[in-house]
Amino acid sequence: MDANLTISGVPPQWNSKPMFHLPPWGEPLVVLSILGGAMFLTRRRNFYIFGKRKEGYNDSLLGSDSGTLSDNLLAHDVDNDHDSQDGLSASKYIPKKRKCCGMHVYTPNSSRFATRFHSRILQKFPFLIEMFYWIITYLFYRMAKAISTRIFTTSIIDVAQAHGLAILDFEQFSWASFLFPITEYDVQHWFMDGHQTALTVLNRAYALIHIPGTVGFIAWYYYIAPSHPTFATIRRTLTLSNLFAFLIFTLYPCMPPRLLPPEYGFLDSVRHDKATSIWMSGDFVNSLAAMPSMHFGYAFVIGCTMVYHAGIFRRTLEKGETRKGSWGKTFYSFIGIGYPSLILITIVATANHYWMDALIAMIVAGVAYLCNGIILTLLPLEDLLLWVLRLEKPTPSTGERFGHSGGRI
Structure with missing residues (x-):
């Protein structure tokens, strides 16, 4: 690697006192409070779990525009999953016709399970489906470290360090260096030299904002979005961004600046300040997943949505x-x-990411937005899962405050 990347001199002494420290149960409590509040605010007010069912159900977690239960509808065309069906056809529970990979496939119709207790719970609290989505997404992230380690069986740390130094070299000495006039070293050391209290605030922000902030945004937008299709587009964009990032994490492990050898001049300020998050610690958290920065990727999608x-x-x-x-x-x-x-x-001041990580995160989010419909190819798998669980999918409550709901998820 280019010797010009080596920073000489000793990093400034850390003088700022750490901010408040949440107990281990603090962060989960915050997230659970957000989710619980979202469940309450987005509950279906005119539906009773133990009472007589007055409303229908959406027939799909990911993509149907139908907002009513199949046995409440009038006529059915198997070539159009968004048409309704009559009572006689409903009694036969006609299979759903889905498009997948350019083909049409037929999947079981789980509407027969709509009156079961667990289906009625979801109908009362449809936001539970969103919580399920994010549990799956989080599990995918936790898998990245294990899979990447298996791919780079020799020494993933050496590979990740080489990738990190290659990014610094590209930012400072390539044809694209004009895009990065200020180095990550300069940013962190500006805070270290006389602005350590501000860096302490950023350390805490890095640890506490990412997961609660994203979950809070999902909860807020589920309630406030003018329609469920609009909300679903953003949710699919975030989900697909995660999947793209998962692939990059796996194939391109990248060491963040904070873990580079000391001669490069970076300080792991978050851990130095004991500001680590419970969501970003543990054996399954991938500390070599700097590229792209999903901290910024999420923030970029949230910003565009705002x-x-x-x-x-x-x-x-x-x-x-x-x-x-x-x-x-x-x-x-x-x-x-x-x-x-x-x-x-x-993310730059705390030496957790490079500028390039944020740039790639923007590109990943943009591609995910343009391709978010890819997620709809999972509809057949969802239908099968619903059938196995004997569960019918609820109508989303997003948009009810405007007098309409349902729609393609």
Whole structure:
């Protein structure tokens, strides 16, 4: 590696006192409180688990536009999964016709299980489905370390370090160096030289904002989005971003600046400040997954959603949506720009990521948005899972505040 990357000199002494430290149960309690509050706010108010069923169910977790139970509908066309069906056809529980990989496949119709107790719980609290999604997504992340280790059986640490140094070399000495006029070293040491209290705040922000902030955003947008299709597009984008990042983590393990040898001048300020998060520690957490930065990837998607929600770049609004006033536009635009900016400074100042990690995260999020419909190919698997669990999928409650709900998830 280029010797010019080696930083001479001794890092400044750490003088700032650590901020408050949450007990081990603190972060899970925060997340569970957010999820519990979201379940309560998005509950279906006119549906009773033990009472007479008054509403229908959506026939799919991922993609049907039907918002009613199949035995409540009028007519059915197996070539159009969004058409309704009559009572006689419903009694036969006609299989669902799905598109997958350019082919049509037929899957079991789980609407016969709509009156079962666990199906009625989901109908009352449809946000439980979103919680299930994110548990699966989190498990995929936890798998990255084990799979990557098996691929690079020789020494994954040496491979990851070489990748990290290659990124620094590219940023500073390649044709694209003009995109990175300020180095990660300069950013961290600006905070270390006279601004350590601010870095202590960023250390805590890095540890505490990512998971609770993202979960809080999902809960908030599930409730506030003008329609479920709009919410689902964002949720699928985040999910697909995770899957893309999982592939990159596995095939391109990358050591963050904080773990590089001391001669490169970086300090692991988060751990030095004892500000680690319970979600980012443990044997299964991949500490060599710097590329791309999903801290920034999530923040970028959230920021874009906030700007979209502000409505400043939209000439037309969705059905039932009202144009926001100057204060609302300013508020959502400020969050949309400020939140990703805060996360960007945080991940670099704490030496957890390179500038390139954030740039690739933006690209990954953009590609995920453009390709988010790929997730719908999992519909047949979902139908089979629902059948095995004897469970019917609930109608999402998003958009009910505007007088409509359901829609493609």
